[in-house]
Amino acid sequence: MRAVVFHQHGAPEEVLETVSEVPAPLPGPGQVRVRLHARPVNPSDLLYVEGRYGRRAGQFPAAAGFEASGTVDSVGDGLSVATGTKVAVAVDGTWRExxxxxxxxxxxxxxHLPHTVACQATVNPATALLLTDMLALGPGKWLVHTAAASAVGRMVLSLAGRSGIRCVCVVRGGEHVDELLRLGADAVVDSSEEHIEEAVREHTGGGADAALDAVGGDVGTEVLKSLRGGGVFVSYGLLSGRPLRVEPSSLVFDDVRLTGFWLPLRLSGLAESERQRLNERAVELLCDPRCRPDVAERFDLAEVDRAVDRAGWGQPGGKIVLTG
Incomplete structure (x- = not known):
């Protein structure tokens, strides 16, 4: 089978390669083998290859990718899963066949979900659901979130709207402003044109009650400053590659609370019944036309260098997907 592997951590476009002579694994008891058809290129995938993720590769060569979709093609002893079942998969090393x-x-x-959409079922929907559950904001409260035109951003916007939460969406560039307003945003702030803290405070009448930040750097820092007293700031990504700058006075005198979110850690704390319910909610979210993720481009596994290069430009127009 073919697989995308790397022999050391580094820039994805330099260390990733597609190899074709890898033996296909055989399922043991309690396992299924899945023939994969599509895999998204997520920011977490690239961070893992670079060695900047929450964990590093245990051994080399290592395979990239954390989620995919495909069909069950072989079943080990002890399981009743039918071959041909269409599934999304969340395991390490999904950039292979x-x-x-x-x-x-x-x-x-x-x-009815195409594999290019189904392959995005396990990471982004769960992230959006657990983030909004974590905040537990009530109707009328103000939420500001960055990278709002991303798949997670749009899902958060939809979930917030269902709960009566008011949203200020922060984006870079004006091309998504009208779309986010149509999807239910109460306000959209273009970080390339506006001062984030001032704009958020103006829209919210004094500051947001909570913030979800996937960017960090100057954008995240300004969003942190835009919170009202007692506000909660959740950092769940580092798209800018730059650190947050935190003023101790905000934490001490304004009682602003700063915390982080990493999906694998959150999932590890769920009971089996909670995980099953989360999966059901994730599929429901993915099937909602307002939340269905766009696909920007598709590349074959053999074109992984082109795929990661394209993903490195940012993905506001949709996800980059590896097929084959």
């Missing part, structure tokens, strides 16, 4: 997975790693997805 076959993976082994346990039942806890599988999410049944509707047949």
């Amino acid at each position: 076959y993976v082994l997975a346990g039942p806890e790693d599988l999410m049944r997805v509707p047949d």
Whole structure:
């Protein structure tokens, strides 16, 4: 089978390669083998290859990718999963043609969802759901979130709207302003044209109650300053590659609380029943036309260098997907 691997951490466009002579794995008891058809290129995938993720590769060569979709093609002893079942998979090393997975790693997805969409079922929907659950904001409260035109950003906007939460969406560039307003944003701030702290305070009448930040750097710092007293700031990404600058006075005198979110850590704390319910909610979210993620471009596994180069430009127009 083919697989995308790397022999050391580094820039993805330099260290990733597609190899074709890798033996396809055979499922053992309690495992299924899944023939994969599509895999998204997520920021976390690139951070992992670079060695800047929450964990590093345990051994080399290592395979890239954390989620994908495909069909079950072989079943080990002790399982009743039918071959041909369409699933999303959350395991390490999904940038290859076959993976082994346990039942806890599988999410049944509707047949009508194309693989290019189904492959995005396990990371972004769960992130959006757990982030909004974590904040537990009530109706009328103000939420400001960055990277608002991303898949997670749009899902957060939809979930917030269902709960009566008011949203200020922060984006870079004006091309998504009208779209986000149509999707229900109460206000959209273009960080390339506006001062974020001033704009958020003006729109909210004094500051937001909570913030979700995937960017860090200057954008995240300004969003942190835009919170009212007692506000909560959640950092869940580092798209800018730059650190937050935190003023101790905000924490001490304004009682602003700063915390982080890493999906694998959150998932590890869920009971089996909670994980199952999360999967059900994730599929429901993915099937919502307002939340259905766009696909910008598709590349074959053999074109991984082009795929990661394109993903490195940023993905406001949709996800880059590896097929084959």
